[in-house]
Amino acid sequence: xxxxxxxxxxxxxxxxxxxxxxxxxxxxxxxxxxxxxxxxxxxxxxxxxxxxxxxxxxxxxxxxxxxxxxxxxxxxxxxxxxxxxxxxxxxxxxxxxxxxxxxxxxxxxxxxxxxxxxxxxxxxxxxxxxxxxxxxxxxxxxxxxxxxxxxxxxxxxxxxxxxxxxxxxxxxxxxxxxxxxxxxxxxxxxxxxxxxxxxxxxxxxxxxxxxxxxxxxxxxxxxxxxxxxxxxxxxxxxxxxxxxxxxxxxxxxxxxxxxx
Numbered sequence: 001x002x003x004x005x006x007x008x009x010x011x012x013x014x015x016x017x018x019x020x021x022x023x024x025x026x027x028x029x030x031x032x033x034x035x036x037x038x039x040x041x042x043x044x045x046x047x048x049x050x051x052x053x054x055x056x057x058x059x060x061x062x063x064x065x066x067x068x069x070x071x072x073x074x075x076x077x078x079x080x081x082x083x084x085x086x087x088x089x090x091x092x093x094x095x096x097x098x099x100x101x102x103x104x105x106x107x108x109x110x111x112x113x114x115x116x117x118x119x120x121x122x123x124x125x126x127x128x129x130x131x132x133x134x135x136x137x138x139x140x141x142x143x144x145x146x147x148x149x150x151x152x153x154x155x156x157x158x159x160x161x162x163x164x165x166x167x168x169x170x171x172x173x174x175x176x177x178x179x180x181x182x183x184x185x186x187x188x189x190x191x192x193x194x195x196x197x198x199x200x201x202x203x204x205x206x207x208x209x210x211x212x213x214x215x216x217x218x219x220x221x222x223x224x225x226x227x228x229x230x231x232x233x234x235x236x237x238x239x240x241x242x243x244x245x246x247x248x249x250x251x252x253x254x255x256x257x258x259x260x
Contacts, residue, residue, distance in 0.1 A: 018186035018215045019086035019138035020208070021149035022196070026181035027203040031230035032142040032149065035212045036076040036086035038223040038245075039187055047222060047239040054258045060114035062259045066225050066236045073106030076225055077113045078234060080259040082142030083122055084227040085109050087135055088185055102132040105154075112139070118146040126152055127162060136185050142229025151183040186215040205235055209250050212237075216246035224250070232256050 017039045023032035040046075049069035056062050063079035078084045087105050108129055116122035119141035126137065131154045140149040153163040153173070165172045168180050174189055175182060179196055186192040191214050199207050208226045216224065221244035226235040235250040 016187060017086075017088045018184075018188075018192075018212070019088050019136065019151070020182075020184040020186060020192060020196070020211060020215075021084075021086075021138055021140045021151075022182050022203045022208070023140070023142075023147055023149060024181040026179075026196075026200050028201070029204070030144075031228050032082070032084070032140050032147055033203055033205065033208045034084045034086055034138065034140040034149065034227045034229060035208055036138075036225045036227075037187070037212055037216055037221065038075060039217040039220050040222040041220050042222055042239050042242060042244075047241070047245075050223075050238040052236065052253065054255070055113070056258070057114065061117070063113035064234065064253070064255055064258070065113070066223060066234070072110075073104070074109040074113060075106050077109060078227050078229060078232070078255065079113045079116065080232065080255075081117050082140075082229040082232065083112065083116045083118070084140040084142065084229040085112060086138035086140075086225075088138075089133075089135060100132050102130040104132060105135050105137060118143065119148050119150060120146070123150060123152070123164060126154075138183065140227070140229050142227075142231075144230070147230070149183050151185060187217050188215045191215055205233070209235060213246040216244060218244070221245045226250065232259060 018037040021034045046068045051067050051069045054064045061079045065074040065077040112122050122139045135154045137152040151165045168177050170177045184192050195211050212224045222239050224237045224245045232255040234253050237245040237248045237250045239245045
């Protein structure tokens with residue numbers, strides 16, 4: 001029961017994380033890579049229960065989620081169609097108590113992993129789902145015929161409930177028409193911009209792992225995931241004790257071995 005209570009913290013907490021997508025001419029091979037840093041809290045001990053769950057449903061798309069034992073939702077994931085999901089919290093504590101009459105992003109992610117076959121299908125589901133709080137969501141599509149990514153700002157307390165930015169958008173809040181085939185919002189946007197600019201055109205899994213380490217928080221970096229959405233691979237690092245995930249090994253998983 002205590003573990004379940006700890007797993008409910010993300011519903012009402014105001015923690016923040018990092019997400020980055022690169023694809024096409026921003027990567028070394030044209031693949032879509034995406035990171036998801038979970039900058040949360042190590043005080044809850046969730047790092048003692050690291051779990052990689054691979055779902056092979058009778059109905060729906062096979063998918064994987066890097067999670068924690070006892071957590072039935074998904075704070076990140078990848079499905080066999082090459083859809084990858086990341087998130088960054090955006091609700092300040094000053095907005096508490098939050099309006100919980102809606103869907104938490106983690107249950108939305110479960111639906112997307114089961115059902116979304118491409119980026120546009122994922123975005124349509126997000127457009128038609130009432131979400132609670134504020135989030136920045138990142139959706140990547142690694143398929144060659146529909147490749148791309150989007151960053152979505154959900155602002156349920158505001159009059160404008162949803163804003164979607166795609167590649168090279170002049171209205172992008174972080175990178176207005178300055179980084180082709182890149183979208184991002186991290187815990188250190190200056191460091192992210194420098195790394196993305198210096199390595200544009202050469203991103204691979206190693207450089208994305210390097211980026212996930214650069215933007216990780218000094219305290220509370222609980223879990224980091226790097227995806228190759230085109231080749232259906234993931235690299236996962238979990239915190240251990242008080243040692244941040246960014247200091248731990250990134251374990252490689254070739255999901256093609258499981259998505260059969």
